[in-house]
Each structure stands twice: as C-alpha cells, then as structure tokens.
Amino acid sequence: MPPPPPPLGRRRRAWRSGQSFDPALDDTELISVRxxxxxxxxxxxxxxxxxxxxxxxxxxxxxxxxxEPPSSAAxxxxxxxxxxxxxxxxxxxxxxxxxxALRGREPAESARAACLVAAGRAPHxxxxxxxxxxxxxxxxxxxxxxxxxxxxxxxxxxxxHAHHLMVARLAERRVGAGQDPLHEVYDFASWAxxxxxxxxPLAVLPVxxxxxxxxxxAAAGGWPADPAVSGHWTSRRARQVMKTAFDxxxxxxxxxxxxxxxxxxxxxxxxxxxxxxxxAAALFHRIGPHATPDPWSYPDRxxxxxxxxxxxAALGSV
Numbered sequence: 001m002p003p004p005p006p007p008l009g010r011r012r013r014a015w016r017s018g019q020s021f022d023p024a025l026d027d028t029e030l031i032s033v034r035x036x037x038x039x040x041x042x043x044x045x046x047x048x049x050x051x052x053x054x055x056x057x058x059x060x061x062x063x064x065x066x067x068e069p070p071s072s073a074a075x076x077x078x079x080x081x082x083x084x085x086x087x088x089x090x091x092x093x094x095x096x097x098x099x100x101a102l103r104g105r106e107p108a109e110s111a112r113a114a115c116l117v118a119a120g121r122a123p124h125x126x127x128x129x130x131x132x133x134x135x136x137x138x139x140x141x142x143x144x145x146x147x148x149x150x151x152x153x154x155x156x157x158x159x160x161h162a163h164h165l166m167v168a169r170l171a172e173r174r175v176g177a178g179q180d181p182l183h184e185v186y187d188f189a190s191w192a193x194x195x196x197x198x199x200x201p202l203a204v205l206p207v208x209x210x211x212x213x214x215x216x217x218a219a220a221g222g223w224p225a226d227p228a229v230s231g232h233w234t235s236r237r238a239r240q241v242m243k244t245a246f247d248x249x250x251x252x253x254x255x256x257x258x259x260x261x262x263x264x265x266x267x268x269x270x271x272x273x274x275x276x277x278x279x280a281a282a283l284f285h286r287i288g289p290h291a292t293p294d295p296w297s298y299p300d301r302x303x304x305x306x307x308x309x310x311x312x313a314a315l316g317s318v
Contacts, residue, residue, distance in 0.1 A: 021303065023065050025261045025290050030062050037066060042079040042089070049088045056156040060127045061258040064134070064161070067095025070105070087121035091128055094118040098131045101139075108139055126155035130162055137165045145169050158200050160259050163192055164208060171212035179217065181237055185209045203248040204263040206241045207270050211295045218299035225299055228310075233273040242270050246279055261290040265307075269295045272310045277317035284311045 024030045029048060036044035045066060052059045066072060076093035083089055097114040100106035112135065118128035129151040136144045145166070152162040170185040189209035196202040214232045217223045223230040232238065245267055257263075268283035296303035296310070 021291060021293050023068060025061075025259065025292075026288075027058075027062065027065075027258055030065055034066055034069070037075055038069060038071060040075050040078065042075050042092075045092065046079075046086070046088055049091075054124075056126050057158075057160045058258040059125070060130050060159070060161050063091050063095045063127050064130070066092060067097075067099050067131075070100070070103075072096040073100055073106075085121070087118065087125070090114075090118035090121045091125065091131075094128050094131045098135045101135060108135060111135055124155060126152040126159055126162070129155070130159065133162055133165055137169055142169070142173075158196050158202055160201060160257070163202055163205055164262075167205060167209050168212050171209065171216050179213075179222075179232070179235075183213065185213055199252065201252075201257050201260060201263050203252075204245050204267055207245045208263075208266050210238055210241055211266055211270060211298065215295070215298040223299075225301070227269070227273045227298060228275075230273070233270055234275070239274065242267075242274055242276075246271065249283075261287060262292050262294075265292040266295055268314075269310070272314055277314045280310070280314040281317070284314055 033044045033048045073096035076096050079089040094115040097111040101108045101111035115128045115132045133148040149166050152159050189205040193203050193205050264287050268280050271280040291307045293303040296306040
C-alpha cells in the first residue's frame with residue numbers, strides 16, 4: 001500500500017509559480033529528449049525509445065508528445081534517411097504527421113499513410129494505431145474510430161490513451177438524451193474498468209466518462225458552464241463513481257504510470273465539483289505543478305484560471 005497523501009497545507013504560492021500545461025507531464029527524460037529533438041539530435045530519441053521497450057502506454061505517451069512540435073516531422077524524415085528500416089523513426093513520423101494534419105498543415109491521407117507504414121514496420125506496436133485513432137477522433141467516422149480502437153486494444157488491452165479517446169468520442173453521441181444514466185459512454189467506461197486488472201488506471205475511466213459527458217451537455221446548453229454549480233456530480237450514481245475511484249487511488253501503487261497526472265486531474269476536478277474539498281486537496285498535492293488542460297477547460301473555460309481557482313479553494317478549506 002502506498003504512503004498516505006502528504007499533510008494538507010497551503011503551498012499555493014510555490015505551486016502557482018510552477019504552473020504549466022506540459023503534455024510531457026512528469027516524464028523528465030522525455031522533456032530532456034524533446035529539447036534535443038528540437039535541435040535535430042534524434043539519436044537521443046532513439047536511445048529513449050529503445051529504453052522504453054514494449055511499455056506500450058509509455059511508448060505511446062512519449063511518441064505523441066515528441067510528435068507535437070512542428071519541426072518533429074522534418075527531423076523524423078532525416079532519421080529515416082539515415083536509418084530507413086527504423087520502426088522508431090517511422091512511428092515518430094506517424095505521430096508528427098498526425099499532429100500536423102490536426103493543425104491543418106498536412107493532408108489527413110498523408111498522415112494515415114505514414115501510420116500504415118509505421119504499423120507495417122512493427123506489427124505488435126499499438127502506437128501507429130493510436131496515432132490513427134488520434135486523427136479519427138476528430139476527423140473520422142464512428143466506424144473508423146471503433147475499428148482503430150480495436151486495433152490498439154488487440155495489441156494492448158489496457159491502453160490508457162486509447163480508452164480516453166474512445167470515451168471522449170462516445171460521450172458526444174445522443175446529445176439529446178441528456179443525463180441518461182444508461183448512456184453508452186457510461187456502459188463502456190464501466191465495462192473497461194471491470195475488464196482491466198485491479199491495479200490498472202482504467203479504474204478512473206468512469207469518472208472520465210462522467211466528466212466528458214458534462215463537457216458535451218454543457219456545450220449544448222444542457223448544464224451551467226460552471227461545473228461546480230451544475231449538479232452533474234451530486235447524483236447518487238455520480239457520488240458512487242467518485243467514491244469508488246478515489247478509494248482505488250488511495251490503494252494504487254502505480255504512481256509511475258506515464259499518464260497518472262491526467263487521471264489525478266480528472267479525479268481532483270470531480271471531487272472539487274462534488275464538494276469534497278479535503279479529498280480534492282489531497283489530489284492537488286499529488287498533482288503538484290502537473291495540471292492538464294482537460295478537464296479544467298470544460299466546457300469552454302480558461303483551464304489555467306479554473307485549475308488555480310479550484311486548487312486554491314480546496315486547499316483553503318482544510
């Protein structure tokens with residue numbers, strides 16, 4: 001069992017100065033290598049990915065982050081010229097091409113083609129399929145999203161990022177159904193959490209589903225724009241979902257998961273909206289400076305301001 005959360009206190013000033021929305025989260029090796037890649041030193045990327053091995057969640061996280069800067073595609077192509085058979089270089093180019101397509105800087109078909117090349121180089125790697133799923137999340141049909149999710153899941157059944165993408169897309173179905181407790185996003189999240197091993201961070205997925213559904217309903221005018229006063233987190237079902245996820249977190253020994261700070265942001269957001277300030281404060285301590293834009297931006301808010309306001313309110317109440 002992990003140690004209990006640190007004593008609750010008011011370190012707001014120090015945390016405020018360190019606030020950022022870095023997609024690398026707390027992966028210091030990734031942050032260092034990303035800086036090297038920006039200078040064209042792809043050898044550092046090769047070493048990092050080699051060390052990552054088949055830790056698929058970490059590999060996907062690192063490649064998606066490395067592919068984000070606009071210069072990454074050019075450096076990946078240079079790497080491929082030097083090492084034409086490199087599956088790591090092909091995967092980096094796939095992620096970079098998808099990022100460029102999502103910015104409107106590259107045709108979607110070119111990005112898909114790069115993903116298929118990368119998938120052919122490493123048939124067991126879910127990352128090229130994750131990259132396609134990222135693209136399809138915004139630009140694809142429902143059938144395409146489901147097919148790509150299945151491709152990821154057959155290679156890594158607990159893939160964290162892929163499940164989050166699937167929940168976000170499912171939450172957008174049937175807006176007119178409103179707060180239907182039988183909505184498919186809730187069924188999917190509950191199923192995924194139940195199927196996963198006891199130590200899997202997918203245990204938080206029902207909280208993510210509840211939050212993503214709020215994003216959709218609030219954007220459509222069905223809930224107030226301030227999630228803390230929306231009432232979305234105060235139903236009996238919602239409280240049970242939040243309690244189960246928080247109790248799981250207290251027992252969790254997976255603090256080294258590459259995307260754990262994202263889960264903690266979703267859980268802190270939910271606990272704050274539920275009115276459970278002490279529990280939210282414990283989570284804010286664990287988050288430290290690693291805030292994430294989602295879900296603090298939901299439905300259309302300044303995430304930096306929303307995070308700081310919630311954190312200060314939670315820490316000020318204990």
